[in-house]
Each structure stands twice: as C-alpha cells, then as structure tokens.
Amino acid sequence: MASKDRIQRQKEETRNSILDAAYAIVKEEGWEGLNMRKIADRIEYTAPIIYEYFANKQAIIEELTCKGHNNLTKLVKAASETETHPDKKLQAMWVAFWNFAFANKELYQVMFGVEMKCCVQSDNFERETTYQLFVKCIEEIMQDQQPTGAEVKIKYFTFFSVIHGLISVNMIGNGLSETTNEQIFKDAVVAITRSLYKQEEIPVKETTSS
Template identity: 50%
Template structure:
C-alpha cells in the first residue's frame, strides 16, 4: 500500500473510531454525557486530534445523524425488496422503520430528538432518501382518482405519526423503567403497529 493510501486509511480508521466511541459513550451514559473530552479519553486520543476531524460537538452529531439516515434508508430498501406486492412492500418498509428504531436506538434518538436534541441542519439528501422510498411506495398503491400530492403527503404523515408515535411511547417507557430491554418490541406492540399499518393501507386502496 502506498504511503498516501496508508495515511488516508489511518485517517478513515481514526474517524470511524471517534464515531464508534461516541456511540459507545451514549449507550453507556446517555446523550447528555457525551463530550469531546470524553471521546478523546475513551480511545486514548488527545482532544486536539478529535477536533481535527470534527470542529465541534454539533459537527459530530450531524455526522451521526447522517449515518443514521443512511442506515434507515438501506434497511427500508432491503425490506421493500423482499416482496413483490406493493402493499406488502409498504407494510414491510414501515416495519423495518420500527425495527431500526430499536436496533439503532441511540441513532434514532438523535435523528428525531427523543431524549436528545435533534441536530439542526440535517443533511437533506440522506433525510429525503428514506422518506422518498416510503412516499413513492405509498403513491404506487394509491388509486389513480386519489393520486394527488396532497393526498399522498397526508397518508405519509399518517403512517409516520403512527409509527414514530408508537416508537416514542415505547422508548420513553423503556427509559423510565431504567433501561429494561424487556419493554422493547413486545408482541403486543408489534401487533398494534401491524393492525394500524394494515388499516391505513386498506383505507388507501378503498
């Protein structure tokens, strides 16, 4: 490997280590405990090295937010591709959203401001990719006589309100219970979500 490539790889690895350390701190202590000094201590770097990669904490949070949206969009896309029927795809995509929220709890919190300040100035392209995948699939199942931008927007936010609302309720309860993971993903919650998704899809297709 050429010297220039080795240097770039070292920089990339250092950046990944900083981001991984940030998430580890949040998992152990919560978002309110995250600081540039703690990150440096976590991976035995000096604080100036951290600032070489991220100018401030807000820049670090923006990058974690961007990563979160990329992961969310990828999982939504993967869920869609497991089915061929549009309605089944749409339900699977929203279920993937639900699963992502609990699998990547810390990222979801910073993406949507649950127990953490939502990062201002989210990267538009990554945010839009996830929402566009869902919006486009809703458009696909809407009958031609209803297919207006306003109608599809309304249904998109109906879906999102239900899914995000249920996620938020469960996360808040889980935090109040002292990180008792058994609060997460119980069958009853998934059944409530599934019933709601099926109901909205049915109302669109009528």
C-alpha cells in the same frame, strides 16, 4: 501515491474510530454524557486530535445522525425489495423502520427528537431518503386514484405520525408488554394501508415485526 492512499485510509479509520467511540459512550451514558474528553480517553488519543476531525461535539452528533438516516434508508430499501406486491412492500418497509428504531434507540432519539432536540444536517444525507421510498410506494398503491402530491404526503405523515408515536411511547415507557405494543403496531400498519385503497379493492391482511 501508495503513501497518500495509506494516509487517507488512516485518517478515515481514525474518523470512524471517533464516531464509534462517541456512539459507545452514548449507549452507556446517553447523549448528555457525551463530550470530547471522554471520546479522546476511549480511543487513547489526545483531545486536540479529536478536534482535527470534528470542530465540536455537535459536529459529531450531526455526523452520527446523518449515518443513522443513511443506514435507515438502506434498511427500508432492502425491505422493499423483499416483496413485489405494493401493500406487502409498504408493510415490510414500516417493519424495517420499527425494527431499526429499537435496534438503534439512541440514534433514533436524536434522528427524530425523542426526549431531546432533533438533529438534522440534510446536506450529508444520501440522495434517496426513507421519505422518498415510502412516498413512491404509496403512490404505487394509489395510482388508480391519481392522487395529488399533497394527498400522498398526507398519507405518508399519517403513517409516520402513528408509528413514530408508538415508537416514542415505547421508548419512554407506556406500561404495555412488548407483545401488546407489537400488535398495536401491526394493526396500525394494516389499517392505514387499507385506507390507501378504494373500497372495492382488497389489501393484504397481515404484517409482522419479527
């Protein structure tokens, strides 16, 4: 049994080494620079060994994409647990989303299709997703209005469209300073959060991306 456990552990370590090497190459050369030979050279294995774990480059990209989505979900969930007030919670979650994008630029590009085709293999995602976390929080804020599922979905995609758009133009380059871009992000999050409330309700004023 110990021998089987050791073999399984070694296989998992090799698999992770392949993924780590692949992402290191991507960070240096971009997704177009990734290939199986470079991965094998990076970890000093032969190419056939790499193919024992992944059928092709696309399989590696899909695995990295899934890991990226799972990591993003964990970060957004952790951010939601730092606040108790629903609108502060929602703003903290979008800050986590924003920070993830710039800390993991190459992953974000392939996860959400920035300057390249989006890669998604949803059956490998963990059960809870960032979408579900955001929707749950939006529903909590809007509960007195008894919104329909469609209305909540519209609010989520309003957030996502604006924030993903800001992230995308930042990555491509919009000529604005980092400080200006962060202020635009903060203003957008606060403004959309306020739109979730009835007119007589007063939401939280400010958010921060640091």
